[in-house]
Amino acid sequence: MKKFLALALALVMSLSLVACGGNTTTDTTQNDDTTDDQTTQEVTADDIEDNMTSEDGTYEVAFVTDVGQLKDKSFNEGTWNGVKLYAYNNGLSYKYYQPANGNEATDDDRYDAMAAAAEAGAKVVVCAGYLQEAALRRAATDYPDTKFVFIDGYAINADGSDTLLTNVAGIAFQEEQCGYLAGYAVVKDGFTKLGFTGGGGGTNPACCRYGYGFVQGANAAAAEMDVQVEMNYSWQYGSSYSASPELQTMCNGWYENGTEVIFACGGSMFQSVAAAASANDGYVVGVDTDQAGDSDTVITSAMKGIGEAAQYAIAKVYDDTWDEIGGLTTTLGAADDAVGLPTDEGSWRLETYTVEEYQAELESIKTGENAVDADYNNLQQEYSNLTLNII
Amino acid sequence: MTFLVQQTLIYAIPLMIVALAGVFAERSGIINLALEGIMIFGAFVGVYFVRYMQEAGTFAAAKEAGDWVTLQGFELLAMLVAALMGALFSLLLSFASVNLKADQTIGGTALNLMAPALVLFLIRILANQNTLQMAEGDAASWFMIKKTTLGFDRSAELGFFGTTFLHKVYLATYVCILLFIVLSIVLYKTKFGLRLRSCGENPQAADSLGINVYKMRYAGTTISGALAGMGGFVYALTTANCTANGDVAGFGFLALAVMIFGNWKPLNIAGASLLFGLFKCVAASYSSIDINGDGVYLLAEIGVSPHFYRMLPYLITLIVLAFTSKKSRAPKAEGVPYDKGKR
Numbered sequence: 001m002k003k004f005l006a007l008a009l010a011l012v013m014s015l016s017l018v019a020c021g022g023n024t025t026t027d028t029t030q031n032d033d034t035t036d037d038q039t040t041q042e043v044t045a046d047d048i049e050d051n052m053t054s055e056d057g058t059y060e061v062a063f064v065t066d067v068g069q070l071k072d073k074s075f076n077e078g079t080w081n082g083v084k085l086y087a088y089n090n091g092l093s094y095k096y097y098q099p100a101n102g103n104e105a106t107d108d109d110r111y112d113a114m115a116a117a118a119e120a121g122a123k124v125v126v127c128a129g130y131l132q133e134a135a136l137r138r139a140a141t142d143y144p145d146t147k148f149v150f151i152d153g154y155a156i157n158a159d160g161s162d163t164l165l166t167n168v169a170g171i172a173f174q175e176e177q178c179g180y181l182a183g184y185a186v187v188k189d190g191f192t193k194l195g196f197t198g199g200g201g202g203t204n205p206a207c208c209r210y211g212y213g214f215v216q217g218a219n220a221a222a223a224e225m226d227v228q229v230e231m232n233y234s235w236q237y238g239s240s241y242s243a244s245p246e247l248q249t250m251c252n253g254w255y256e257n258g259t260e261v262i263f264a265c266g267g268s269m270f271q272s273v274a275a276a277a278s279a280n281d282g283y284v285v286g287v288d289t290d291q292a293g294d295s296d297t298v299i300t301s302a303m304k305g306i307g308e309a310a311q312y313a314i315a316k317v318y319d320d321t322w323d324e325i326g327g328l329t330t331t332l333g334a335a336d337d338a339v340g341l342p343t344d345e346g347s348w349r350l351e352t353y354t355v356e357e358y359q360a361e362l363e364s365i366k367t368g369e370n371a372v373d374a375d376y377n378n379l380q381q382e383y384s385n386l387t388l389n390i391i
Numbered sequence: 392m393t394f395l396v397q398q399t400l401i402y403a404i405p406l407m408i409v410a411l412a413g414v415f416a417e418r419s420g421i422i423n424l425a426l427e428g429i430m431i432f433g434a435f436v437g438v439y440f441v442r443y444m445q446e447a448g449t450f451a452a453a454k455e456a457g458d459w460v461t462l463q464g465f466e467l468l469a470m471l472v473a474a475l476m477g478a479l480f481s482l483l484l485s486f487a488s489v490n491l492k493a494d495q496t497i498g499g500t501a502l503n504l505m506a507p508a509l510v511l512f513l514i515r516i517l518a519n520q521n522t523l524q525m526a527e528g529d530a531a532s533w534f535m536i537k538k539t540t541l542g543f544d545r546s547a548e549l550g551f552f553g554t555t556f557l558h559k560v561y562l563a564t565y566v567c568i569l570l571f572i573v574l575s576i577v578l579y580k581t582k583f584g585l586r587l588r589s590c591g592e593n594p595q596a597a598d599s600l601g602i603n604v605y606k607m608r609y610a611g612t613t614i615s616g617a618l619a620g621m622g623g624f625v626y627a628l629t630t631a632n633c634t635a636n637g638d639v640a641g642f643g644f645l646a647l648a649v650m651i652f653g654n655w656k657p658l659n660i661a662g663a664s665l666l667f668g669l670f671k672c673v674a675a676s677y678s679s680i681d682i683n684g685d686g687v688y689l690l691a692e693i694g695v696s697p698h699f700y701r702m703l704p705y706l707i708t709l710i711v712l713a714f715t716s717k718k719s720r721a722p723k724a725e726g727v728p729y730d731k732g733k734r
Contacts, residue, residue, distance in 0.1 A: 050519050051519060069520045069521055069522055070519065070520045071518065071519070071520045071522075071524075096519075102521050103521075232678075236697065242522075243522075243631065243632060243634065244631075244640075245401075245402070245630035245631060245640065245675070246674070246675040247675075248630065248631075248632065249398050249401075249672060249675035249676045250675050250676050250678075250679075252394070252398065252676065253394065253398075253675075253676035253678065253679030253680065254679055256394045256679060257679045257681070268522065271524070271529070271632045271634060272632060274529050274632070275529050275530055275531050275632035276531075278529050278530075278531035278532045278535070279531040279535055279537075279559050280559070295528070295529055295532075296532065391678050391697075
């Protein structure tokens with residue numbers, strides 16, 4: 001009896017092995033098929049897996065965030081999509097490293113993530129977010145052969161010296177320009193009561209530029225139309241760009257009191273603002289990427305080309321032109337087609353303001369004829385047609 | 392005023408229902424410190440259920456057709472699932488404290504430590520990030536009842552009560568209120584309730600009358616777990632746009648405070664949670680609260696620092712507790728594992 005049992009067991013095991021083997025072969029063939037299909041078709045970032053496993057356990061292209069979610073449907077996700085697209089289209093391995101401790105991540109946590117990426121064979125590490133500076137300085141010094149791309153950042157010097165680290169490329173954007181365009185567009189579309197809620201508690205230069213541009217744009221449009229515009233302006237919630245019940249209640253209060261559009265400027269904060277907008281039939285202006293697909297309440301988005309910038313910078317590593325950006329701050333603006341509003345059919349939800357008018361406005365910024373002030377320390381000034389209500 | 396009432400309810404309801412969850416456990420003699428942990432778990436389960444159903448497209452047709460009754464059914468189903476899993480999760484506590492006679496405070500704390508870690512771990516696996524969100528849309532567009540969903544015109548006037556209780560509300564709020572009332576009656580007016588309470592006061596005496604103390608304590612903790620799990624999902628739905636991130640902003644611990652504050656009595660608890668919810672709401676929206684509707688935002692104009700408003704809910708709780716805790720009386724046998732041989 002015992003012998004029979006052992007025999008049966010052995011049989012079952014070998015059968016299951018055979019079954020496994022069979023599956024693997026069919027899997028591989030299927031994979032081959034899909035790759036063939038995809039090379040002929042246009043792939044979008046959403047089609048590319050977030051987790052890829054390389055055969056030798058090394059990953060050439062790495063991505064590190066500062067705080068906030070990878071899938072924030074905004075800044076982090078937009079950059080990540082650029083990283084994925086480049087890696088996918090060029091057959092490179094890629095990996096996302098999240099610093100430990102989530103929203104409370106420290107410089108040490110970020111350094112650890114970068115070091116892990118460099119140790120795992122990364123040729124280029126894309127670091128998104130202005131909080132990366134201190135960690136980046138250490139990582140770039142410790143791993144001189146690895147290239148670092150500092151999105152929303154600037155060229156940084158080595159610790160205690162004036163020489164700039166040549167393996168770090170800073171990419172900055174002129175957010176005030178797309179903030180301006182968004183503010184201009186919504187006022188031109190007939191809205192007069194606006195709101196702005198920014199992340200980072202007013203310490204993030206990018207968010208400050210967005211906000212200041214938004215105010216200037218709204219004021220300019222109001223002056224042209226000879227109307228008075230009111231704007232609530234707050235940095236109170238979302239210091240780590242996260243959604244919170246308090247932020248939602250605050251936005252509910254604004255909408256309740258007549259605010260029509262709120263510019264949700266900061267990653268996952270969008271969730272709270274969109275929930276409040278949806279409850280009150282209000283509108284939201286998205287940030288960084290085209291957020292029209294995330295909620296019907298998004299009327300337009302102040303976009304910057306973070307994904308494109310990531311691809312652009314990674315490409316510089318692989319075509320040996322890194323010297324053009326390494327150790328420098330590259331500032332991208334309207335003139336580089338790096339900022340603007342989405343004009344696709346589904347994303348253009350403004351009713352009276354037309355794409356043509358927008359193109360004309362964009363052109364005037366491109367040529368420099370319409371200069372948007374980037375120095376957000378001037379935020380608190382007298383505006384001709386706008387009352388700024390800082391909360 | 393409408394705004395104030397609605398926002399207060401949104402904060403108060405999860406507190407109220409979770410505090411009642413605490414009452415059920417403690418009245419049966421088990422200290423349920425794990426309320427926070429169970430809420431976190433319940434929120435995760437509920438949100439995951441919603442996300443899973445959305446991905447499977449089960450309710451896509453109803454959403455497309457604007458069939459709000461079905462969507463409300465979906466919401467109730469998610470609440471039920473969260474409650475079931477909350478009850479299951481709380482069995483860990485009952486098993487440790489009833490069968491193994493372990494220290495209940497430590498058992499509860501262990502669950503509180505375990506829940507956020509477990510939930511974050513699962514979210515990382517499921518979504519590769521720290522927050523689990525709905526697969527599409529937002530909580531308001533799927534689940535919120537507005538006057539347009541009820542078939543009224545956008546500009547229809549419903550009067551004060553209509554706009555306050557029928558417009559921009561969640562069905563979950565009313566289900567919780569109803570459950571709260573029904574369960575309070577069960578606790579005080581039924582045979583089961585009396586037996587449950589007796590096990591929290593003097594289990595030996597209860598046993599001598601033929602009541603199975605172990606069973607009663609299991610029942611109390613399981614009801615507690617179900618309510619806390621549901622409360623967690625209601626919190627996630629109404630205040631966090633149906634997202635779960637291993638955190639309910641300390642609402643479970645607040646509920647414990649509310650329960651003690653309310654002296655383990657449902658009516659007092661309802662009052663306490665409304666008070667707390669009111670101040671929480673004031674703290675977040677003081678700048679846009681117009682109390683009597685004359686266009687003057689009094690709270691914003693008296694020039695008190697916003698930080699003061701944000702402290703207010705906790706300050707009030709502290710003060711009231713300081714004055715009322717003398718009179719509060721916990722169930723006598725809570726926290727003591729039942730031992731048949733003990734006199």
